[in-house]
Amino acid sequence: MFRATLKSLLARKVRLILSGLAVVLGVMFVSGAFVLTDTLGRSFDAIFADAYEGVDVNVAARPKIDVGETEGMPVVPEPVPAAVLEKIRAVPGVAEATGLVAVDGARLIGANGKVVASFGPPQLGENWTGESELVQLREGRAPQADDEIVVNRALATAGKVKVGDRVGVLTLQPKQEFTIVGVFGYSGGRDSIGGANEIMFTTPVAQRLMLGTPGTFSNISVTAAGGVSDAALRDSVAAAVGADFEVRTGTQLSEEAAAGMKEALSFFNRILLGFAAVALLVGTFLILNTFSIIVAQRTRELALMRAVGASRRQVIGSVVLEAVAVGLVASVLGLGAGIGIGALLAYLFSTFAGGLTLAGIGVPLSAVVGAFAVGLVITVVAALLPALRASRIPPIAAMQDVATPDRPLTRVTVAGAVVTAVGGALLALGLTGNAGGNTLATILGGVLFAFIGVALLTPLISRPVVGLLGAVFAWSVPGKLGRLNSGRNPRRTAITAAALMVGIALVTGVTVILDSAKSSIGGLAQDNLKAELVIAGAQSGPRPPSFDPAVLEKAAAIPGVRLVDGEYGDLAMVGGQRTWVAASSDIAALRQIFGAEPTAGDIDRLAPDEMLVSSDTATARGLSVGSKVPVQTSRGEARTYTVTGIYAASQLTNPVVLPAEAARGFTIPQPIQGFIQLAPGTRVADVQPRIEALLADSPEVSVADREAFIEQQTGQLDGLLTMIQILLALAIVIAVLGIVNTLALSVLERTRELGLLRAIGLRRAQTMRMITVEAVVISVFGALLGVVVGAGLGAAVVEALRDEGITDLVLPWTQMGIFLGLAAIVGVVAAALPAVRAARINVLGAIAHD
Amino acid sequence: MTATVGQHAQAAARASDVWKVYGSGEAQVVALRGVSAEFERGRFTAIMGPSGSGKSTLMHCLAGLDSVTRGTVSIGETKVTGLNDSGLTKLRRDRVGFIFQQFNLLPTLTAKENILLPLSIAGRRPDQAWYDTVIATVGLRDRLDHRPAQLSGGQQQRVACARALVARPEVIFADEPTGNLDSRAGAEVLGFLRNSVREHGQTIVMVTHDPTAAAYADRVVFLADGQIVSELIEPTAETVLDTMKKLDTPAEVTR
Ligand SMILES: Nc1ncnc2c1ncn2[C@@H]1O[C@H](COP(=O)(O)OP(=O)(O)O)[C@@H](O)[C@H]1O
Numbered sequence A: 001m002f003r004a005t006l007k008s009l010l011a012r013k014v015r016l017i018l019s020g021l022a023v024v025l026g027v028m029f030v031s032g033a034f035v036l037t038d039t040l041g042r043s044f045d046a047i048f049a050d051a052y053e054g055v056d057v058n059v060a061a062r063p064k065i066d067v068g069e070t071e072g073m074p075v076v077p078e079p080v081p082a083a084v085l086e087k088i089r090a091v092p093g094v095a096e097a098t099g100l101v102a103v104d105g106a107r108l109i110g111a112n113g114k115v116v117a118s119f120g121p122p123q124l125g126e127n128w129t130g131e132s133e134l135v136q137l138r139e140g141r142a143p144q145a146d147d148e149i150v151v152n153r154a155l156a157t158a159g160k161v162k163v164g165d166r167v168g169v170l171t172l173q174p175k176q177e178f179t180i181v182g183v184f185g186y187s188g189g190r191d192s193i194g195g196a197n198e199i200m201f202t203t204p205v206a207q208r209l210m211l212g213t214p215g216t217f218s219n220i221s222v223t224a225a226g227g228v229s230d231a232a233l234r235d236s237v238a239a240a241v242g243a244d245f246e247v248r249t250g251t252q253l254s255e256e257a258a259a260g261m262k263e264a265l266s267f268f269n270r271i272l273l274g275f276a277a278v279a280l281l282v283g284t285f286l287i288l289n290t291f292s293i294i295v296a297q298r299t300r301e302l303a304l305m306r307a308v309g310a311s312r313r314q315v316i317g318s319v320v321l322e323a324v325a326v327g328l329v330a331s332v333l334g335l336g337a338g339i340g341i342g343a344l345l346a347y348l349f350s351t352f353a354g355g356l357t358l359a360g361i362g363v364p365l366s367a368v369v370g371a372f373a374v375g376l377v378i379t380v381v382a383a384l385l386p387a388l389r390a391s392r393i394p395p396i397a398a399m400q401d402v403a404t405p406d407r408p409l410t411r412v413t414v415a416g417a418v419v420t421a422v423g424g425a426l427l428a429l430g431l432t433g434n435a436g437g438n439t440l441a442t443i444l445g446g447v448l449f450a451f452i453g454v455a456l457l458t459p460l461i462s463r464p465v466v467g468l469l470g471a472v473f474a475w476s477v478p479g480k481l482g483r484l485n486s487g488r489n490p491r492r493t494a495i496t497a498a499a500l501m502v503g504i505a506l507v508t509g510v511t512v513i514l515d516s517a518k519s520s521i522g523g524l525a526q527d528n529l530k531a532e533l534v535i536a537g538a539q540s541g542p543r544p545p546s547f548d549p550a551v552l553e554k555a556a557a558i559p560g561v562r563l564v565d566g567e568y569g570d571l572a573m574v575g576g577q578r579t580w581v582a583a584s585s586d587i588a589a590l591r592q593i594f595g596a597e598p599t600a601g602d603i604d605r606l607a608p609d610e611m612l613v614s615s616d617t618a619t620a621r622g623l624s625v626g627s628k629v630p631v632q633t634s635r636g637e638a639r640t641y642t643v644t645g646i647y648a649a650s651q652l653t654n655p656v657v658l659p660a661e662a663a664r665g666f667t668i669p670q671p672i673q674g675f676i677q678l679a680p681g682t683r684v685a686d687v688q689p690r691i692e693a694l695l696a697d698s699p700e701v702s703v704a705d706r707e708a709f710i711e712q713q714t715g716q717l718d719g720l721l722t723m724i725q726i727l728l729a730l731a732i733v734i735a736v737l738g739i740v741n742t743l744a745l746s747v748l749e750r751t752r753e754l755g756l757l758r759a760i761g762l763r764r765a766q767t768m769r770m771i772t773v774e775a776v777v778i779s780v781f782g783a784l785l786g787v788v789v790g791a792g793l794g795a796a797v798v799e800a801l802r803d804e805g806i807t808d809l810v811l812p813w814t815q816m817g818i819f820l821g822l823a824a825i826v827g828v829v830a831a832a833l834p835a836v837r838a839a840r841i842n843v844l845g846a847i848a849h850d
Numbered sequence B: 001m002t003a004t005v006g007q008h009a010q011a012a013a014r015a016s017d018v019w020k021v022y023g024s025g026e027a028q029v030v031a032l033r034g035v036s037a038e039f040e041r042g043r044f045t046a047i048m049g050p051s052g053s054g055k056s057t058l059m060h061c062l063a064g065l066d067s068v069t070r071g072t073v074s075i076g077e078t079k080v081t082g083l084n085d086s087g088l089t090k091l092r093r094d095r096v097g098f099i100f101q102q103f104n105l106l107p108t109l110t111a112k113e114n115i116l117l118p119l120s121i122a123g124r125r126p127d128q129a130w131y132d133t134v135i136a137t138v139g140l141r142d143r144l145d146h147r148p149a150q151l152s153g154g155q156q157q158r159v160a161c162a163r164a165l166v167a168r169p170e171v172i173f174a175d176e177p178t179g180n181l182d183s184r185a186g187a188e189v190l191g192f193l194r195n196s197v198r199e200h201g202q203t204i205v206m207v208t209h210d211p212t213a214a215a216y217a218d219r220v221v222f223l224a225d226g227q228i229v230s231e232l233i234e235p236t237a238e239t240v241l242d243t244m245k246k247l248d249t250p251a252e253v254t255r
């Protein structure tokens, strides 16, 4: 039996290659994700180990606000007073203690007048403390005067600046000018550590610009005297400085930093695995189909095996064995490809992130286990149904001329209806927020069930729909034949189309959600934003762009400008809870520009110790006018504010608004957005250039009219959409392979028929057209299903998000039309090989073929 | 060695010194050894011979389904040998009809659609009167909307015959058209082929190994070992059987 299986496997290797390819692609995705995150993880380990190489013990003050990696704000270090440095120097066992300033947020304006952007690695502003084993000047000298800086080689390269250049630098302060007097690098010829951009000032300047407090440091680096262990030093230093400070060894620091990074990576990994799962779901459909077709084609052979005494179990075994073989080969190939892709992505990532030194590409156990588990399990599971069907072939089939009659679709249809209903119920449960803590899992489960359910219902739908679609092509004989062929095996057509449906449905669904969100946000802004001009910038890294607060006053002085509101934002502890807070330069202007209405108290003015809250926040936290709330911002002392007004939540999205003075304690003490309302009759075009001129020293932002601003705001969703589409493209590619596969198998199965057609005069081109029509009908059918299911899913999600402010349902008709058009093209492409094959069929061989 | 049979000016199909060799070296099979034959218009010719004698090969070569190793084949005035694929396709589409032993019909099409398929492919309109005649002759009027799976073997073969006839090709080639049918259904199909020759002047070349089937033809050409070895005009089942018997004992081969 085993040998017979192997032989039949080898005899049909071409047919299995395509379905194997689907598994290969899925496995590639899975193992690639593991290899990528493993490689990046180890690279970060190395980076942080390097970064803290010369540090035996580090002393820092506890930050006021604990910010996580993904919260969109850099941590503001609590300044360490110089006195602490003196205290540490006196601790026995300390060889040397150096006060350091190293804070994210020093942005160099490059030769092109734009800020050198970072897409993740920090932009450190530091004090120069001399060369060391790690830090080496490559050119020039150390900074000595207040207006002198040195930059690392990576930054000099990225900003196209050199020693002697006069450059602008943005810090806590608006733009200031410096002369680059030196360029430094790191041991081993490295231009940066982990892609960080670094600017080093003299110590007093660094303290002023990066910490805001003279005579303080962000941290103190301590080296141990000979014979003193790091841990022992840590403990004695900790005892000396007291509980207000965090004292850690260099190893601890690098581990902690790497752990934070890895948390972000594992999140990233999970996202990739999610997309891999989609690809594999599609692959499962494809394998199921291939094995079904193969079993159908081998009916005679299998029946013969049964006739000569093979048991049902043996027949199942032989099919499953085949699946195992395919799964194994595909897993190996997929793992290989995954390692390649993972390495490639890691390389791209490192280049993109500005010279991250990659650790060697490794193959983590998780990648290997994942590859084989996924590849084998998926293939075997997908082959089980066909195997069962194979075992039901009666031995007598060997003697008969079997035209396996199409079994009725009742059972599939009922099963499909049930599964779809379960999916719908799960979705409803998840979307209405009744799934307890498992909302995401419930929704995903619902989507999965819905897909499988619809796939099961597809054979039933396929007859009328395919007939209708095919009618378009019925004008030519090959077209008509192609249409008939695509309708002749509803199950096969259905699964092939369903595979395509999954990818397209997800893309459509996501598009519906994002477009609806976009339109809702845009609509909200259109309705509520009474500002003709907006100052804002596009965010590239973790830090939002900001501008010089002086711009606000100067803008207000421009004739024709009626109101100016500058908005600051940060994460702060409000009443002990981490909360996004805003501050406004002019509360009255804010109210008018956003059309906010009070539900209690007064929202037109705000004294330095008063705050406004939204009606939601007030309800959630039991606040009312007169409540006193302690607020700790990321800098400065905690302060108690009195609630003096409550505004309707729908008009302003911030939960808390603080007075302008509070912004001095924010992570970014500069306004992030500015809103300008013009006096009636003033032309936007007259004012805009004047504001543009004011922003010359704030290159992170620009001024846009209202439409352009709304476009900018919602445009960020487009990037997200593109990324999701790219990731889902793999699922669609696999589905296309599925169409190729189904067609190739059908062509093989119909060799005789094709021979007959050719014998009675069908031209090669006509033969190809016939196959192409079949493919186009199948793929357009799949796309149609996908578009409909996706629009449905998207609409359901949008409906569920109505309370979150997504009030418009936007169906992307153009996109959906494009998908259908693309599907037609995909059909043509998918048909290419099978069609050529069909056209090349040897007429005589096909007819004589028994 | 080589006999050219049927010396008529009006040949619908002609083979001149046709050789067909399959494979090479050890596995070489010479299926046809210098066959020359003409098949007259308006006649029903049967090609007889034991299994493996090269009957199908000869028919395939004549019909442009297979290439010859040496020699030439023509249909009417057209030299088939040397035509490229599109030339051959056009020849088959416009001038030749086929009836095979099995797998004659497209399962997705109804009987009527199958019958009209060659004409649709060629983009020609059927001659309504002729179509009616053909349908009447094959007796399928009430089965026209059925699919092949709903028809008996004999009915399917009659549909195949109608398909070959309806386009009025210069010559119809039939390879063992009754091979899969019982004797009654076979007789129906054969009678009907003969009628189309007698009444409508159709040219038919039929390969068979069944003496009874051959007896329906106007003329029988005998093939043995890839060579034409004998010929009978106005055969009966007995004369065909006799000739066959003689062929079985190679020493007594008559020419
Ligand atoms: N494609 C082929 N390859 C090799 N040999 C072939 C092929 N087709 C036919 N033959 C050989 O040619 C000879 C004649 O075959 P065929 O014309 O099919 O005989 P018939 O139809 O008279 O039974 C036989 O010996 C057969 O084995």
Ligand SMILES: [Mg+2]
Pocket (backbone or CB within 6 Å): B055, B056, B057
């Ligand atoms: Mg034969």
